[in-house]
Amino acid sequence: MLSRKGVGEAIPSQIARELKEGLCVTLPVEAPWFRLNYGFIAKRGRTPSPAATALKAIARAIEQEIPT
Numbered sequence: 001m002l003s004r005k006g007v008g009e010a011i012p013s014q015i016a017r018e019l020k021e022g023l024c025v026t027l028p029v030e031a032p033w034f035r036l037n038y039g040f041i042a043k044r045g046r047t048p049s050p051a052a053t054a055l056k057a058i059a060r061a062i063e064q065e066i067p068t
Contacts, residue, residue, distance in 0.1 A: 011065050 007027075018024040040056055042048055048056070 011062060013062070013065060 009029075012019065012026070015024050019026070038059070040052075042052070
């Protein structure tokens with residue numbers, strides 16, 4: 001049996017299959033210093049493209065999965 005050990009970080013949706021199959025487990029971590037710091041830039045008075053709107057929706061959905 002091959003055994004690999006390591007620690008990494010991911011949001012649950014990124015490793016959903018591995019969690020379901022028992023290949024990974026989650027560990028509680030307290031990291032008050034870890035905060036998201038990003039933004040979106042757009043030209044004033046311009047409507048965002050469908051791709052930009054979709055990207056923002058994906059980012060917001062991922063943000064909701066991250067415990068605060």
